Amino acid sequence: MALKSKHLLGLEGVNREDIQLMLDTAASFKEILERPIKIVPALRGITVANLFFEPSTRTRFSFELAEKRLSADSVSFSKDSSSVRKGETLKDTVRNIEAMRVDLVVIRHSAAGAPHFLARCVDASVINAGDGAHEHPTQALLDMMTLREKYGSLEGLRVVIVGDIAHSRVARSNIWGLNTLGASVAVCGPKTLIPLDVEQLGVDVYVHLDDALEGADVINVLRLQFERQTQGLLPSVREYIRQYCITTERLADAKENLTIMHPGPINRGVEITQEVADGPYSVILDQVTNGVAVRMAALFLLSGGGV
């Protein structure tokens, strides 16, 4: 079995078989994280460069751990401590790193499409760790893995994504992936934070949270990015909390096996209350654990044999 693509740039257009293969492989890798010696020699001799042009703790840590667990050698780079500050272009930065014989590049960038651009100009396989408001495929995969663990299959699940849909790469990747695996997806948020024509991605759109939550199996709560308020997209944070914060009261009629997810970092008391984030429906920390397994799977499958 092998993936159709040499890169993991997004989940748009990735077929069911490839997503299943990544999730199955991740499920097998999860066991390694429970071992006394948490390392396997699978990627010995493979070198991975982690290029983080945008701040990240969770994702970067998760990729670095995944690389170590598979015995890959890795080098990491962050924007502030590199030649990018001296004005080097993205292409030059990566060409130089590739000249040092790197097999895989993990990239996070504030510009949508940066990983795609890279994939065209280097020989290494590229993994998108988040590009602007476009895609964050490994986050969506770990969300799907977490749901598959709990429900067995995603077929027919009703997933509601709440918050700033317009600026969310997590939302976009989730919509594509979930639809491919047969879940039904709804998005809910203030009109100003919902992209025009989002229905074309195959989702239901709600402005009122209580309508959206009716019959939901899963609520994926997005982080509110405070800078949106200064852009005039939100009347006030307090208004947002009143309308969209996930609280225990709001979940009074929820299904018994409801799942609450959050990609982190959480603004407690803004998009979700303390009580719900740490409550019985929450799988937020399972998501983090699964993140390492999913990234191991992506690295392993893309490092491929024979190429």
Place this chain on the structure above:
Amino acid sequence: MSGGRSLNQIMDNKDVQRAVTRIAHEIIERNKGAQNLVIVGIRARGDYLAARIAQVIEGIEEVNIPVGVIDITLYRDDLQVVLEQPVVHKTEIPFDIGGRVVILVDDVLNTGRTIRAALDQLVDFGRPRSVQLAVLVDRGHRELPIRADYVGKNVPTSQGQRVTVKVQEVDGSDEVTVEEEPS
């Protein structure tokens, strides 16, 4: 299975059953009982043979034998060479192997590279007192200094032949065949 290949059955249902029973007895005899034993099968046929050997031993000795499964894919030495990437399955050793006698079980012993990978993986789980190897078929052609402690059947083969083991649990019946690889 394409036409033109000659199929040659070398063990049938009963032969496999007898071999499993004999191996189980030999394991008990060699270890003077089954007190400290754990059995670990290698995917994807050795795990079923491991469970059967454990069952026979449990029947005779009236003790509970822990059975584990390992998938050696991530420990293969040809991962970067093979054209088609193998699917990774779970390793399940939900017990401590430290200080225990581990019986490693596989269906066919050939080059010994699978066993090398399995041994490497096993020591990542602890320090067994000893490891013994049981195989249903030993076909020769070793590329590493590895030998089996318990052998169901020695089958001298040429390198151009293929040995296939089928087990009831997956394939519907127990059978070992040798066929000519189409050149």
